[in-house]
Structure formats: structure tokens, C-alpha cells
Amino acid sequence: MAMVCPHCQGVMERGQRCPSCALRLRGSLDPRDGGANPNRPAWQRTTWGRILIGLIVSQGLYHGLLQASVAAAMALNLGNPREIWLTPAGVVYIQVLQVLALLVGGLLAGAGQNQGFFNGALLGLWYGVLLLVLQSDLAGALTFLAILGQPILHAFVGGCAGFLGSRIWRPLYTPPVSSVSRSARPLHDPRRGWFRGPLHPFRVTLGLAVAVAGALSAEFLFSLLVRTSEGRLVPSSRFQAQLITWEITALALLLGGALAGANTLNGFKQGFAVGVGAGVLLFGIMLGLDPLGVTTAVGVGFAALCLGTIGGSFGGRILPPLVKVRRKVFD
Known part of the structure; x- marks a missing residue:
């Protein structure tokens, strides 16, 4: 039965360890097993699955907090909640709720992922766009520059939250550097600088x-x-x-x-x-x-x-x- 190395993806017919990475072989690529690979993560652990879960959680949490705030304003007889949200203090309060909900979603999107910042940034970008679409009446109180910069700001906040999530809940599998040869290093070496390499x-x-x-x-x-x-x-x-x-x-x-x-x-x-x-x-x-x-x-x-x-x-x-x-x- 063919076995696969979880790091270099090399396929070996025999043996228990990869000769290049010195890691234990796992999984099966035998067609008789239906082509299933037990090492393939479930959709909840993939990049897009994490982003989708984080987006749903952040949107749900924000709208839940907003509805709770509306109920509190009505219970305290503070006036029409929609008019309150359009005041400067109300706009700041709405932004705080949005950031708090995004932080929770960003932590979920980056937890256990190697690219936590990028997952959180993409989550924040879509989070900001959805807020502008779903709450166009509240967005009317913002200036053009604020509306244009809100998804970008949310992308930055989500990226920071995703990075924090990836640091707190690290990926379950991290190849030991000492056991990986130079030829088996991944193409996306984390030690590479952002501006290194040729420009195409x-x-x-x-x-x-x-x-x-x-x-x-x-x-x-x-x-x-x-x-x-x-x-x-x-x-x-x-x-x-x-x-x-x-x-x-x-x-x-x-x-x-x-x-x-x-x-x-x-x-x-x-x-x-x-x-x-x-x-x-x-x-x-x-x-x-x-x-x-x-x-x-x-x-x-x-x-x-x-x-x-x-x-x-x-x-x-x-x-x-x-x-x-x-x-x-x-x-």
C-alpha cells in the first residue's frame, strides 16, 4: 500500500519513514481504497472553511450585539435607536461593536493556520463589504473616504486578529527543522522576505x-x-x-x-x-x-x-x- 509523506508529499511503496524528511509516512493513495486520503483536512480546517466560519460568526455576533443594544436603548427610553446610531457617539459605538465581532471571527479564522494574517485579512475585507451592503442606512452617515477605507481598516484588524489566533493556537503539525533536508524545504519558506525574489x-x-x-x-x-x-x-x-x-x-x-x-x-x-x-x-x-x-x-x-x-x-x-x-x- 502506497504511503505519503505529510511534508514533501513524496509517495513511497515501502518503509515507515520518508528518506528525505525523516518523518513517519501517513495516509494511503491506493486506488483500491477509493482514492481517499485520511490526511486531507476537513473543510472546516481549510483556508476557505476557516474564513467562512469566521465570517458567519463575526456577522452573527455583530448583529446580535446590535440588536441587544437596540433593546437596551428602547428599555432605557433613550429615543429612536436609528437616530442614536447616526450621531457621532453612535457611529463610534457601532464601529466598536464591529471591531469586537471581527476580532472574534479573525481569531477563529487564524487559529491552527500557517497563514493566519492573510486569512484574517481576507475575512476582514469581506466583513467590511458585507456591512456596507447590509447596513446602507447607517453607512449614509459616513463620508466617502470613510466608506472607502472601512473595508481596508477591517482587513487590517482581521489580519491582526488572524495572526494572533495563529500564534495562540499553532498548527497541529510543524515539520522539525533539524530533520528536514535542504532539498525538502517547502517553496514558501517563512524566512523569505516579503520583497525578496524577482519581479515579473x-x-x-x-x-x-x-x-x-x-x-x-x-x-x-x-x-x-x-x-x-x-x-x-x-x-x-x-x-x-x-x-x-x-x-x-x-x-x-x-x-x-x-x-x-x-x-x-x-x-x-x-x-x-x-x-x-x-x-x-x-x-x-x-x-x-x-x-x-x-x-x-x-x-x-x-x-x-x-x-x-x-x-x-x-x-x-x-x-x-x-x-x-x-x-x-x-x-
């Missing part, structure tokens, strides 16, 4: 083109979607239309960064290059269209830098370079 001009250019083209055509894509739906997807307010346009822009920036970082060893560097290029181009274009909108142009440029970098990091992590599995057979 073709990938960066392609990702930059996708990011900038998608950001500039966000309004056109949204109007095309409305026309295609024959009026069934018409937004109920101007703010909702702007929010959908910003989401399309953010998705294009993330996709451009992920495209540049995919199949590379240093996706962070590729995504950072895309973010810098997209930020500079979008800043210049928006400033040329509206010379007085310096604040908006700076916010868009900074958002492009952050989203491009995050997209490149996840592109390199989710789609790493392909490596052929070494198959070793001993007589």
Missing part, C-alpha cells in the same frame, strides 16, 4: 491592466448589468449605486493583484507593484477629472495600493507554483 514584469503589467481597466469601467459594467437585467436590478438609492460601483472597483483591484501574484513565490511583491502602479494611475486620472477632489483621489490611490497588495499575497498563497510530486519506489 509581464505578470505585473497584465495585473495592472486588469486592475486599472476594471476600476475605470466600473460604472459602465454596472450600467450594463442594469440594462441586461431589464430594470430588475435598478438600485433603490444613489448611495447603493455608488456602493456597487465601488465594490466592482475593489474586485478589479483584487483580481489584478491576484493575477500578478499567482504562480509566484513572492506574490506580495507582485501585488505591491500592481498596487503602486494602479494607485498612481488612478490618482492622476481622478485628479485630472476633478482638480479639487484631492482627498478622494488620495483615498482611491491608497485603496488601490492596499487591495492590489492583498490580492497579490492571496494569489501567491492560493495558487502557488506547480511542483511535480516525487514518487519513490523501493525494491
Whole structure:
């Protein structure tokens, strides 16, 4: 029965330990066993499973705390809760509830994971976008720059929470450094710096083109979607239309960064290059269209830098370079 090394994924027909990693072989890849691999983690332990669980928990916890706050305000006769949330103190209180719920979800997303920060950052990004969609009435009290920066701020907070979760609850399996040879080290060596390695001009250019083209055509894509739906997807307010346009822009920036970082060893560097290029181009274009909108142009440029970098990091992590599995057979 074929056995597999849990570290280098080498397949051996005989023996109890991997000759390269000196680790005990586990699992079965024999087709007669149905092709099942008992070492494959359940979906709850995968990256996307952790992010989904953290997103559900954080959203549920936030809305639960919000409903409890509404009940407390009504019990104490403080007035209409919706009017309270629109005051400066109410906005700060809502932000505190959002951060507390995100911290809990980020801890769950990063617990037992090697890339806790990236899991938490992606969780925070989607968490912030969902909050803007589900609570458009509360988001109306925020400025354009605050709305644009809220998902980025949540991504940073979620990343910190995920990193903390990965430090408190470390992965169950960590290969001992002394027993792993140089040839068996993983491609994603944690000791590699974020900006080390070559820069791939073709990938960066392609990702930059996708990011900038998608950001500039966000309004056109949204109007095309409305026309295609024959009026069934018409937004109920101007703010909702702007929010959908910003989401399309953010998705294009993330996709451009992920495209540049995919199949590379240093996706962070590729995504950072895309973010810098997209930020500079979008800043210049928006400033040329509206010379007085310096604040908006700076916010868009900074958002492009952050989203491009995050997209490149996840592109390199989710789609790493392909490596052929070494198959070793001993007589």
C-alpha cells in the first residue's frame, strides 16, 4: 500500500519513514481504497472553511450585539435607536461593536493556520463589504473616504486578529527543522522576505491592466448589468449605486493583484507593484477629472495600493507554483 509523506508529499511503496524528511509516512493513495486520503483536512480546517466560519460568526455576533443594544436603548427610553446610531457617539459605538465581532471571527479564522494574517485579512475585507451592503442606512452617515477605507481598516484588524489566533493556537503539525533536508524545504519558506525574489514584469503589467481597466469601467459594467437585467436590478438609492460601483472597483483591484501574484513565490511583491502602479494611475486620472477632489483621489490611490497588495499575497498563497510530486519506489 502506497504511503505519503505529510511534508514533501513524496509517495513511497515501502518503509515507515520518508528518506528525505525523516518523518513517519501517513495516509494511503491506493486506488483500491477509493482514492481517499485520511490526511486531507476537513473543510472546516481549510483556508476557505476557516474564513467562512469566521465570517458567519463575526456577522452573527455583530448583529446580535446590535440588536441587544437596540433593546437596551428602547428599555432605557433613550429615543429612536436609528437616530442614536447616526450621531457621532453612535457611529463610534457601532464601529466598536464591529471591531469586537471581527476580532472574534479573525481569531477563529487564524487559529491552527500557517497563514493566519492573510486569512484574517481576507475575512476582514469581506466583513467590511458585507456591512456596507447590509447596513446602507447607517453607512449614509459616513463620508466617502470613510466608506472607502472601512473595508481596508477591517482587513487590517482581521489580519491582526488572524495572526494572533495563529500564534495562540499553532498548527497541529510543524515539520522539525533539524530533520528536514535542504532539498525538502517547502517553496514558501517563512524566512523569505516579503520583497525578496524577482519581479515579473509581464505578470505585473497584465495585473495592472486588469486592475486599472476594471476600476475605470466600473460604472459602465454596472450600467450594463442594469440594462441586461431589464430594470430588475435598478438600485433603490444613489448611495447603493455608488456602493456597487465601488465594490466592482475593489474586485478589479483584487483580481489584478491576484493575477500578478499567482504562480509566484513572492506574490506580495507582485501585488505591491500592481498596487503602486494602479494607485498612481488612478490618482492622476481622478485628479485630472476633478482638480479639487484631492482627498478622494488620495483615498482611491491608497485603496488601490492596499487591495492590489492583498490580492497579490492571496494569489501567491492560493495558487502557488506547480511542483511535480516525487514518487519513490523501493525494491
